[in-house]
Amino acid sequence: MKERECIFCKIAAGEIPSATLHEDDEFRVILDLGPASKGHALILPKEHFRNLYDIDGETAARAMKLAKKMITKMTDVLGCDGYNIVQNNETCAGQTVFHFHIHLIPRYEGDQVGLGWQSGELTEEVKNEILKKMK
Ligand code: 5GP
Ligand code: ZN
Numbered sequence: 001m002k003e004r005e006c007i008f009c010k011i012a013a014g015e016i017p018s019a020t021l022h023e024d025d026e027f028r029v030i031l032d033l034g035p036a037s038k039g040h041a042l043i044l045p046k047e048h049f050r051n052l053y054d055i056d057g058e059t060a061a062r063a064m065k066l067a068k069k070m071i072t073k074m075t076d077v078l079g080c081d082g083y084n085i086v087q088n089n090e091t092c093a094g095q096t097v098f099h100f101h102i103h104l105i106p107r108y109e110g111d112q113v114g115l116g117w118q119s120g121e122l123t124e125e126v127k128n129e130i131l132k133k134m135k
Contacts, residue, residue, distance in 0.1 A: 003048045003099070006048055006098070006099050007097065007099075008044050008048075008097055008099035008101060009046075009048050009099060011028065011030060011044060012027075012028045012044040012045065012046045012099075013046060014028075018030040018031070019031040021041055021070070021074075022066075022070060025046075026045060026046055026047075026059070026062065027043055027044060027045055027046065027062075027063065027066055028044050028046065029041055029042065029043050029044070029066070029070055029104075030042055030044065032103070036103075036105050036113050036115075037080075037105055037106050037107065037108065037111055037113050038078065038080075038106065038108075039074055039077075039078040039080065039104075039106040040103065040104070040105050040106065041070065041074070041103075041104040042101045042102065042103060042104070043063055043066055043067060043070070043101060043102040043104065044099065044100075044101050045059055045063060045100055047059070048099055049099070049100040050098050050099070050100065051088075051089040051090065051095060051098065051100050052087060052089050052100065053089060053090075054100065055100050063100075063102055064102070067085055067102055067104060070104055071083045071085070071104055071106075074104065074106065075106070078106050080106035080107060080108050081107055081108055081109045082106075082107040083104060083105065083106055083107060084103070084105040084107060084113075084115055085102060085103065085104060085105075086102075086103040086105060086115065087101070087102050087103065088103075
């Protein structure tokens, strides 16, 4: 399904030009227009899914397989030192474009890319509450 007003549907379909690093029947990988670091890329499925809640498991698995292939090649091409794979779901988690995508963010020793969080503490109470609910 393609959403008429979805910008990533249009980019994935090639209706809007993009800096494409890879394309196959199912995915397009493009450079992010607002990169966190040099070479920041996005994996877009050509089919529209809102996010990870919405996408089927098989497509999600193929997207992650492609992420591995892309970062292996791009580490060579860019000469970066590592990678963050980021995937945001819903507004509270930072999702701004509501078409499933995986961020491939190259990391360079000493870069100032900020993806961190402040570590809290796993209390006994919270741990037990979650473990109980998961049963
Ligand atoms: P999100 O915050 O939804 O996880 O990530 C959306 C990403 O898409 C952002 O990193 C943003 O820079 C990128 N982006 C938004 N619009 C466009 C666009 O039209 N072209 C490209 N190449 N990237 C875009
Ligand atoms: Zn879409």
